[in-house]
Amino acid sequence: MNQQNNSRRDFIKKASIAIGGFYIVPRHVLGGKGFIAPSDKLNIACVGVGNKGWSDVNGAWNNGTENIVALCDVDDKMAEQAVKKFPNAKYFKDFRKMLEEEKSIDAVTVTTPDHTHYVVSMAAMQRGKHVYVQKPLAQNLYEVRKMTEAATQYKVVTQMGNQGxxxxxxxxxxxxxxxxxxxxxxxxxxxxxxxxxxxxxxxxxxxxxxxxxxxxxxxxxxxxxxxxxxxxxxxxxxxxxxxxxxxxxxxxxxxxxxxxxxxxxxxxxxxxxxxxxxxxxxxxxxxxxxxxxxxxxxxxxxxxxxxxxxxxxxxxxxxxxxxxxxxxxxxxxxxxxxxxxxxxxxxxxxxxxxxxxxxxxxxxxxxxxxxxxxxxxxxxxxxDKEGHYQQWIQACKDGYGKHQPLSSSxxxxxxxxxxxxxxxxxxxxxxxxxxxxxxxxxxxxxxxxxxxxxxxxxxxxxxxxxxxxxxxxxxxxxxxxx
The missing domain is CATH 3.30.360 (Dihydrodipicolinate Reductase; domain 2)
Incomplete structure (x- = not known):
């Protein structure tokens, strides 16, 4: 037992920074293997959480590596499954209210019918939120062009949901x-x-x-x-x-x-x-x-x-x-x-x-x-297809202009x-x-x-x-x- 304790102390000392006789220990050492500090997680809001939205919510959650802080759907029945799985996420029907009230949001997934991709995505990007939007980007040519330009204008990390x-x-x-x-x-x-x-x-x-x-x-x-x-x-x-x-x-x-x-x-x-x-x-x-x-x-x-x-x-x-x-x-x-x-x-x-x-x-x-x-x-x-979400998540954490090329930005x-x-x-x-x-x-x-x-x-x-x-x-x- 003493030998095990000494080995752990030696590991912590090697993994730590000594300042004035005190050790600052990295979070991953204290938390154990696979530990992710809350500050290292993205706060993600999901708009449209039924049908395909359900898989996008889970893809963004990434088996618990990220926080789902808000859920939004115009249909309470479609949202039932997501609301049950993520009881701590605040639930909204109107994405505009969600974006206005939830200040902690870092990124947004958009899995609504095609005709509302544009209004939801643009509202998020204008507030500096990273976005993951299902394919195709929007319902018409004008909307697609404006969304493409907005990603650069507002300096946000983007990915379209063509997982292949x-x-x-x-x-x-x-x-x-x-x-x-x-x-x-x-x-x-x-x-x-x-x-x-x-x-x-x-x-x-x-x-x-x-x-x-x-x-x-x-x-x-x-x-x-x-x-x-x-x-x-x-x-x-x-x-x-x-x-x-x-x-x-x-x-x-x-x-x-x-x-x-x-x-x-x-x-x-x-x-x-x-x-x-x-x-x-x-x-x-x-x-x-x-x-x-x-x-x-x-x-x-x-x-x-x-x-x-x-x-x-x-x-x-x-x-x-x-x-x-x-x-x-x-x-x-x-x-x-x-x-x-x-x-x-x-x-x-x-x-x-x-x-x-x-x-x-x-x-x-x-x-x-x-x-x-x-x-x-x-x-x-x-x-499988999880990598498409994980690639976007990592890019959001790295920050706009600092991330590796994405498959479908x-x-x-x-x-x-x-x-x-x-x-x-x-x-x-x-x-x-x-x-x-x-x-x-x-x-x-x-x-x-x-x-x-x-x-x-x-x-x-x-x-x-x-x-x-x-x-x-x-x-x-x-x-x-x-």
């Missing part, structure tokens, strides 16, 4: 391309099985009773007022243009991430699309401009200095690109939720959602080279999100009608929106079809402008 961006698979994908294994790439395909919620449907009619646990006015936020309907909340909001960003918004930031990182893409210069026609009667096309289509194909072109342009095609609703000759017929491209295909002059690469299962083809020529290629891009520590995630939202701008322009003789039935074949749109990324403007510019920015309900 921190995966080893995306990094391996990039290393293979940088090593020239598939040659030069000018053709990319990305796809998803989404939507897995209703789209291409008429706007609900009638009025439902608002659930007692829901503050419907707060849920609507900056969107124009409409009566409550379960077609919007708690989940199916993704399919509506006022609230969500459709299949492309849900999965595009996951699927565009590998080619964006590998090829260094920026703003697209042009976009065009085609959509599934919905027939609502004999020779009558259903016209549902408030709902995203059942499936779509979007073509984007990216100019690159000194290199060939890159053409990226997006498919959703179960549509797929043509299988390249290099990929055997028995091999599944991507995974059940979607995939990415990059076509090069020497071969092709594929991966699934979150960069899973990256593969090189033709296998007999490239598999061994790919496996032997050394790691050149630092990996993100942390199990707004300077990177912003242009990528704008590309995703640009696809939706094309879709909404495709649905555009100059005349509406009837709000549902359309028997005209004059669709001015069915054209290639030319985009001036710097000035955020469609240059060849001015009607499309109405979709760059939204109208804000009174009381919701920043």
């Amino acid at each position: 961006g921190s995966s080893d698979g995306v990094r391996r994908f990039t290393e293979w391309y940088k090593a020239g294994l598939i040659g030069e790439v000018n053709r990319v395909h990305a796809w998803t099985n989404r939507p897995v919620w209703p789209q291409a449907i008429p706007t609900p009619a009638g009025k439902m009773d608002i659930p007692k646990e829901l503050d419907w006015d707060l849920w609507l936020g900056p969107a124009k007022y409409r009566e409550y309907n379960s077609a919007y909340h708690p989940f199916d909001w993704r399919g509506w243009v006022d609230f969500g960003t459709g299949a492309l918004g849900d999965m595009g930031c996951h699927m565009f991430d590998p080619p964006y990182k590998a090829l260094g893409l920026g703003y697209p210069s042009e976009v065009e699309c085609s959509l599934t026609n919905i027939w609502a009667g004999k020779f009558k096309e259903g016209y549902y401009p408030e709902s995203y289509p059942a499936s779509s194909i979007v073509h984007l072109k990216f100019p690159r200095a000194g290199k060939q342009d890159v053409k990226l095609t997006w498919y959703d609703g179960g549509l797929l690109p043509e299988r390249p000759e290099e990929i055997p017929s028995h091999i599944q491209m991507g995974d059940s939720s979607g995939g990415v295909l990059m076509v090069g002059t020497k071969g092709v690469m594929t991966c699934g959602v979150y960069g899973s299962n990256p593969q090189l083809f033709p296998e007999e020529k490239l598999k061994e080279k790919g496996e032997k290629l050394p790691i050149t891009i630092p990996r993100v520590s942390g199990a 707004f300077d990177y995630a912003g242009p990528m999100s704008e590309t995703v939202i640009m696809g939706n701008l094309a879709i909404r322009s495709y649905l555009f009608r100059t005349e509406k003789k009837n709000p549902v039935w359309i028997d005209k074949w004059d669709y001015p929106g069915r054209k290639k749109l030319l985009w001036d990324g710097k000035n955020m403007k469609i240059t060849n079809f001015d009607e499309a510019n109405q979709f760059v920015k939204r109208e804000y309900r009174e009381g919701w402008t920043l």
Whole structure:
């Protein structure tokens, strides 16, 4: 026993600083292995804590390494699980009240429907709070651009919630391309099985009773007022243009991430699309401009200095690109939720959602080279998707401008999100009608929106079809402008 006590004293003396005969002992020595002093923890507030918000709350909490000091949700029922787990966190319905009253907040997670990402995130950043925001960054191009600029203006640490961006698979994908294994790439395909919620449907009619646990006015936020309907909340909001960003918004930031990182893409210069026609009667096309289509194909072109342009095609609703000759017929491209295909002059690469299962083809020529290629891009520590949160947490602690590069900070995630939202701008322009003789039935074949749109990324403007510019920015309900 005496020997053990002497050993511990010797350890403390070696780990301590002697000043005037007294020892200042580091906190980790007194607290034992794994001890984290309260002053070393982030105070995190979470806005939107049900469904996906529940995983973001737990990711930010990081198994107790950080403090969850406030929870916010417009729906008490959605918040039940989080409130029960974190009884010491103060609960709010209105994020504005939370940010005003809780002065201890260091950082905020935002896991609300897409149409309120902007107002919550901007309010937090303007108060100097670090932010973690689910993908895509916002509902429209203007909001994404302003959020990207605000991260620099207010000097806050940011991360978008496309967790696959921190995966080893995306990094391996990039290393293979940088090593020239598939040659030069000018053709990319990305796809998803989404939507897995209703789209291409008429706007609900009638009025439902608002659930007692829901503050419907707060849920609507900056969107124009409409009566409550379960077609919007708690989940199916993704399919509506006022609230969500459709299949492309849900999965595009996951699927565009590998080619964006590998090829260094920026703003697209042009976009065009085609959509599934919905027939609502004999020779009558259903016209549902408030709902995203059942499936779509979007073509984007990216100019690159000194290199060939890159053409990226997006498919959703179960549509797929043509299988390249290099990929055997028995091999599944991507995974059940979607995939990415990059076509090069020497071969092709594929991966699934979150960069899973990256593969090189033709296998007999490239598999061994790919496996032997050394790691050149630092990996993100942390199990599975947890590393994406941990990376952001550590950067917040290090401080703005002092942290290591993040997988999806707004300077990177912003242009990528704008590309995703640009696809939706094309879709909404495709649905555009100059005349509406009837709000549902359309028997005209004059669709001015069915054209290639030319985009001036710097000035955020469609240059060849001015009607499309109405979709760059939204109208804000009174009381919701920043």
